[in-house]
Amino acid sequence: METESAKIHLSVDCTVLGFDGERLEVLLIRRTGVEGGEEFHDMKLPGSVIVDGEELDDAARRVLTELTGLKNVPLTQFHAFGSPDRTKDPRDIHWLEATQQMHVGRTVTIGYMALVKIGRSIMGDMEGTEALWVPVDKLPPLAFDHNQIIAEAVKMLRTLASMDPSMLYALMPRKFTVTQLRNLYEVVFGARLDPANFYKKMVQMPYIVPLEEREKGVAHRAARYYRFDKNTYNKTRI
Amino acid sequence: METESAKIHLSVDCTVLGFDGERLEVLLIRRTGVEGGEEFHDMKLPGSVIVDGEELDDAARRVLTELTGLKNVPLTQFHAFGSPDRTKDPRDIHWLEATQQMHVGRTVTIGYMALVKIGRSIMGDMEGTEALWVPVDKLPPLAFDHNQIIAEAVKMLRTLASMDPSMLYALMPRKFTVTQLRNLYEVVFGARLDPANFYKKMVQMPYIVPLEEREKGVAHRAARYYRFDKNTYNKTRI
Numbered sequence: 001m002e003t004e005s006a007k008i009h010l011s012v013d014c015t016v017l018g019f020d021g022e023r024l025e026v027l028l029i030r031r032t033g034v035e036g037g038e039e040f041h042d043m044k045l046p047g048s049v050i051v052d053g054e055e056l057d058d059a060a061r062r063v064l065t066e067l068t069g070l071k072n073v074p075l076t077q078f079h080a081f082g083s084p085d086r087t088k089d090p091r092d093i094h095w096l097e098a099t100q101q102m103h104v105g106r107t108v109t110i111g112y113m114a115l116v117k118i119g120r121s122i123m124g125d126m127e128g129t130e131a132l133w134v135p136v137d138k139l140p141p142l143a144f145d146h147n148q149i150i151a152e153a154v155k156m157l158r159t160l161a162s163m164d165p166s167m168l169y170a171l172m173p174r175k176f177t178v179t180q181l182r183n184l185y186e187v188v189f190g191a192r193l194d195p196a197n198f199y200k201k202m203v204q205m206p207y208i209v210p211l212e213e214r215e216k217g218v219a220h221r222a223a224r225y226y227r228f229d230k231n232t233y234n235k236t237r238i
Numbered sequence: 239m240e241t242e243s244a245k246i247h248l249s250v251d252c253t254v255l256g257f258d259g260e261r262l263e264v265l266l267i268r269r270t271g272v273e274g275g276e277e278f279h280d281m282k283l284p285g286s287v288i289v290d291g292e293e294l295d296d297a298a299r300r301v302l303t304e305l306t307g308l309k310n311v312p313l314t315q316f317h318a319f320g321s322p323d324r325t326k327d328p329r330d331i332h333w334l335e336a337t338q339q340m341h342v343g344r345t346v347t348i349g350y351m352a353l354v355k356i357g358r359s360i361m362g363d364m365e366g367t368e369a370l371w372v373p374v375d376k377l378p379p380l381a382f383d384h385n386q387i388i389a390e391a392v393k394m395l396r397t398l399a400s401m402d403p404s405m406l407y408a409l410m411p412r413k414f415t416v417t418q419l420r421n422l423y424e425v426v427f428g429a430r431l432d433p434a435n436f437y438k439k440m441v442q443m444p445y446i447v448p449l450e451e452r453e454k455g456v457a458h459r460a461a462r463y464y465r466f467d468k469n470t471y472n473k474t475r476i
Contacts, residue, residue, distance in 0.1 A: 010246045010320065010346055056320040056346075080318045080348045082248065082294040108248055108294075108346070110318045163401030 009107040012060045013047030013146065014075060015153035016068070018118030018133060019171040021180045024187045025118060025133040026150050029067050031143055033095040040091065044143035045150070046131065047109065049100050060112040068122050068131040074170075075112040078156050079149075082108035086145040095143070109144075113153045115170040137187075154188075161188055166207075166233050175211055175225035178202055202226075207233035247345040250298045251285030251384065252313060253391035254306070256356030256371060257409040259418045262425045263356060263371040264388050267305050269381055271333040278329065282381035283388070284369065285347065287338050298350040306360050306369040312408075313350040316394050317387075320346035324383040333381070347382075351391045353408040375425075392426075399426055404445075404471050413449055413463040416440055440464075445471035 016027040028043040046067040050059040060075050087093055087107050096104045122131045136154060139147055161168050168184055182198045202208055207229045214222040254265040266281040284305040288297040298313050325331055325345050334342045360369045374392060377385055399406050406422055420436045440446055445467045452460040 008246050008248045010248075050320075052344075053322045055322070056318060077317060079315060080294060082288075082348070084291045084293070106290075108348075110320070110346075160401075163398075 009049055009102070009104060011047055011049045011107060011109040012056060012063055013045040013081075013109045013111055013149060014060055014064045015045060015078075015111060015113045015150055016064070016070065016073065017113065017115050017136070017153065017157065017171065019184050019187070020118050020133070020135075021173075021176075022183050022187075024136040024154065024171075024184075026136050026139070026153075027068060027070075027122065027131055028134050028142070030130045030132070031095065033091055033098070035091045035094060042143060043132075043134065043140070045146045049096075049102075049107075056110050060110070064112075064114075067129050070116070070120065070122065073114045073116055075114045077110060078113045079111045079152055080108060081111055081145055081149055081152075082106070083145070089144070092144050109149075111149050111153065113156065115157070115167065117171070117173060119173065158188055158190070166228070166230065169228040169230075172228065175213065175227050177215060177223040177225060179223060181208075181226070247287055247340070247342060249285055249287045249345060249347040250294060250301055251283040251319075251347045251349055251387060252298055252302045253283060253316075253349060253351045253388055254302070254308065254311065255351065255353050255374070255391065255395065255409065257422050257425070258356050258371070258373075259411075259414075260421050260425075262374040262392065262409075262422075264374050264377070264391075265306060265308075265360065265369055266372050266380070268368045268370070269333065271329055271336070273329045273332060280381060281370075281372065281378070283384045287334075287340075287345075294348050298348070302350075302352075305367050308354070308358065308360065311352045311354060313352045315348060316351045317349045317390055318346060319349055319383055319387055319390075320344070321383070327382070330382050347387075349387050349391065351394065353395070353405065355409070355411060357411065396426055396428070404466070404468065407466040407468075410466065413451065413465050415453065415461040415463060417461060419446075419464070 018025045018027065027046065029046050030041065031044050032039060032041050034040070046064050048059070048063040050056065056077065057075070064070050064073060064075065084106055087096070087104060093104050096107070118133060136150060139150065141147065168188065171184060172181065178199050181202065182193055182195060185198070186193055209227050209229050211225040211227060213225045215225070216222065256263045256265065265284065267284050269280050269282050271278050284302050286297070286301040288294065294315065295313070302308050302311060302313065322344055325342060331342050334345070356371060374388060377388065379385065406426065409422060410419065416437050419440065420431055420433060423436070424431055447465050447467050449463040449465060451463045453463070454460065
């Protein structure tokens with residue numbers, strides 16, 4: 001006897017977050033589907049149904065590389081999304097059925113997240129896929145519950161960064177200005193910060209090291225670059 | 239066409255951790271199965287296959303209440319366990335098939351964890367189930383990959399508590415001695431702490447409030463009780 005609970009499919013979805021100096025961005029891939037005889041175009045997270053016998057972590061790594069070309073990204077499992085409502089849109093069901101060649105019942109997805117430097121080159125291995133960075137605060141409606149997954153990933157980033165701010169430097173370029181760092185704090189914590197106070201606090205941190213280099217080719221006064229020193233940071237905490 | 243990936247079952251498992259003043263304990267339920275015509279007895283985490291149409295969080299709460307009687311426990315999803323190897327023991331497969339009346343292929347379980355005060359009464363709603371506290375460092379081989387799930391939950395507790403030690407007080411009795419608190423730090427962080435140093439640090443924390451009350455009926459010198467003040471703790475952090 002098979003019970004209803006047997007009709008479950010499992011997928012992984014990767015929320016890769018980057019920061020362009022002003023805004024938090026998420027890596028999405030374009031999707032083309034057909035609904036009611038009409039082609040439609042939208043976007044989704046890089047993700048896929050898992051392959052038979054595949055470990056979850058391996059599936060997440062495989063899918064991200066296949067769809068975006070990114071390798072050696074520190075993907076972390078952060079939440080499973082399994083609401084029965086997440087596959088209620090017929091466009092999503094039909095797209096899954098067409099691409100995966102299977103009937104779709106309930107689909108549970110394991111959400112992975114990663115923080116990367118946005119300068120990394122993005123290029124999918126699979127023909128016809130296109131990956132692109134999209135600002136988190138300007139997302140259109142995405143496939144499935146992917147808007148919700150991204151919102152949860154940003155919430156998780158906020159929670160973790162409030163406990164361990166050093167993780168934010170994974171998002172920063174190797175050299176950054178005070179303004180860029182303040183922008184990141186503002187977008188992650190969702191609050192305006194006083195520039196003068198932020199500067200005063202920041203330069204007191206021994207792990208934020210000033211460089212001799214300054215911005216080039218800017219209209220305003222060229223700002224100094226800084227770098228994050230992980231070793232010094234670790235010594236400031238017990 | 240159904241692909242292999244369709245044959246997946248989904249369950250939830252709850253790792254409820256408590257602290258008895260000396261050791262970290264986990265709430266398990268007894269399991270009786272039959273293998274090769276012989277009855278066997280072992281233990282497992284409170285868990286179950288999810289019901290059709292049920293939200294994951296609801297499933298975790300339902301299962302914990304049914305099997306242990308615990309209600310209003312702050313369960314948090316912490317990790318999905320989906321290795322193809324986790325259901326390779328025939329005893330587990332046959333037990334699942336007998337109790338769930340279904341064929342068992344790959345089973346992915348969503349792990350939930352909770353920290354509770356160990357004094358709470360434990361009593362399952364379902365006939366024939368028995369829940370009990372077992373020290374985490376004295377676990378026998380458990381059903382499925384439940385030893386691994388518990389190890390991961392303890393690791394998660396350690397990571398989170400190193401960032402936010404206030405969460406540890408969910409495990410402590412409302413009033414506690416310095417020794418009990420030091421014991422908890424030792425078991426969570428897996429390191430011996432010097433009693434004199436620990437005491438000196440602890441009494442400096444404004445959120446650890448001394449009470450007038452002392453231990454009763456102990457052979458050694460009766461130790462003072464303290465309580466954790468969450469409001470004061472929150473004010474010590476920005």
